[in-house]
Amino acid sequence: MPERYQLVQTPARLELHDTHDPKVGAVYVDFVEGKAQHRRLFGGGKGQDIAKAIGLHKLKNPHVIDATAGLGRESFVLATLGCRVTLLERSPIVHALLADGLQRAQASDDEIVRTIAQRMALHHADAHTGLAHCCAREPADVIYLDPMFPERQKTALVQKEMRFFHEVVGDDHDDEDLLEIACQYAKHRVTVKRPRHAPTLGGGKPAFVISGKAVRYDIYLGKATAQ
Template sequence: MLSNESRIQVAALDVDHEAQAQALAHELRLAFDPSPDLESTATDFYLLVGDEGLALQETGRKRPGAIMADFVTGAVAHRRQFGGGKGQMIAKACGIKGSLRPRIADVTAGLGRDAFVLASLGCQVQMVERSAIVHALLADGLMRAHQHPEVAEIVSRMALFSGDARHWLRSLPDRDRPQVIHLDPMFPHSDKSAQVKKEMLAFRSVVGADEDAAELLAVALEVAQCRVVVKRPRKAPDIAGPVPSYRLEGKSGRYDIYALRRLEAD
């Protein structure tokens, strides 16, 4: 689901990847550019296909670095090794403790970082992403991660689905309803002076804000077996609907927890 204000094309970084890029452009119903000019602002973003994988690249002379779904290196690797394990706020919010590893649906998957943390702690995680662009980045990241022994077992616990999470949740039979549903809706503030990560800025341009967060929360509360967990900026207002049962707050973010019934091992 592209924002109307964004222009995006698909391109290959070399001739060896042109066929793959053309196929992706056809799948996503985007234009293929055989001669991409990353400094030009004739288009806002490129989806670039190359040896290192699929990347979303903003254009312009002062463009930021490319965005990829990466489960092997960088910040994700550091968090996996030194992030605090079950002591992390997301683990506490989702009810991970002792030997309890709930089945979790992350219905605003993004680049899969939260889902990866939960999977690294032993949870089976279903991810739902409705943006075709973000889904393509995430699918590519998972495919590459499966080839690395140090994370292959973790990503094997991550299943990816494409589509509107509201419809996906409603389609689940009772036996497949997740114990925990995790939401991290795009927060629609416009404070341009804030220090916002490049991924967030790009996603706001490409995807737009999640204006239907209240409806998604309502559906999640109908479907979740035990709890719904909503990730929010610390000072953001609650999503419209029921008052959270309790909250966990950190320095910049918080988790609103809607407790439905006691979490127990299946």
């Protein structure tokens, strides 16, 4: 990790601080309040594009592997919608932030949040090898991929988090290989989140696409569905 960034355990939570620019604020994971709470209460439920992209109109409480967990926002949304979610994160720094956020959610005074968090299982693993181990324990109905890409939004929060990911975590140079691996293990589908106008991963053609205003979801059929 670059020297400018530092993990700090505050009385409230584990945070990542930018020592060169403290004004930008800390990066942390919070599944209890803030944006996670707002989306849980007002996000649109199973009418959201991500719910359609995962296939929740067909699959009941599926096992989803979020192979590029990041700060866990999509994983929490999926767990909120009833999915059992396995989160894979290879960065030890991001994994530490996720583990802290998940632990606080599991200890929350909010019973609903605790129930959602209990459907989430976090593993420190590179998905290129971790998918095989996870699927050996329990097959994945859906594998979700959200490879890193430059955000178009210019808010301070987005700039802060994207700078953190690019400088601390690094770019996803192997995401095309990961798509190929995911398609080997997903039972029903692989769902890939992309910027709306970005090229597909590896140039392959998805089975179908669900597109929103800023992002789209490319869906590739898994081995059970494709047969």
